[in-house]
Amino acid sequence: MLTELKREAYEANLLLPKHGLINLTFGNASALDRGRGIFAIKPSGVDYAVLKPADMVLVDLTGKKVEGKLNPSSDTPTHRRLYLAFQAIGGIVHTHSSHATAFAQAGRAVPIFGTTHADYFYGEIPVTRKMTLKEIAGGAYEWETGNVIVERFKKLDPLDCPGVLVNRHAPFTWGETVAKAVEVAVAAECCAHMALMSLALEPGLKAIEPELLNKHFKRKHGPGAYYGQK
Secondary structure (H helix, E strand, O other): OOHHEEEEEEEEHHHHOOOOOOOOOEEEEEEEEOOOOOEOOOOOOHHHHHHHHHHEEEOOOOEEEEEEEOOOOOOOOHHHHHHOOOOOOOOEEEEHHHHHHHHHHHOEOOOOHHHHHHHHOOOOOOOOOOOHHHHOOOOOHHHHHHHHHHHHOOOOOOOOOOEEOOOOOOOEEEEEOHHHHHHHHHHHHHHHHHHHHHHHHOOOOOOOOHHHHHHHHHOOOOOOOOOOOO
């Protein structure tokens, strides 16, 4: 069932260690078939080296496992919450990439200093508030993780800002496809690394000028985009 969807999710998951975004079995990727309301996600705790397309677990948007011999990722409720909230997305990636996670652990957004960042995010990479004790220990931790992300995006467009840092935790990124979500995860880690180096060189560095942010973001996104090939 949904062999192509499982293949897409499988290939996206393999890209995470390839790009140095995960260690051990930290992290996961999922791909959604919005029409069927089913997504494919990495099984929990399975080493990437032995992962197979058939291992991908199918879950519907009510949280029911549709197909798969293995347990889905423990982060499945977070993915489900984001798919329900952000109707334009079709893929989600969660990593513990070092530099982005450093910002998350510090509870700090990744500031936007240059055009590399502006090519992917229309502003800083935001960070959520800390989760409450009730949210952490109440028995629905992963779902509540999704809730704090959705709360942070009340005034943000998830396509203008396709990623977030969960406070004390790590980044989540997304896109119209899971391949795009992987690309954004790579970009988020790159931006976080460069931000740390920029702050080391110039601790008082200010955010990019609005005119430059608008130019670089809008040449790649929206109706006036002209970057790349049609």
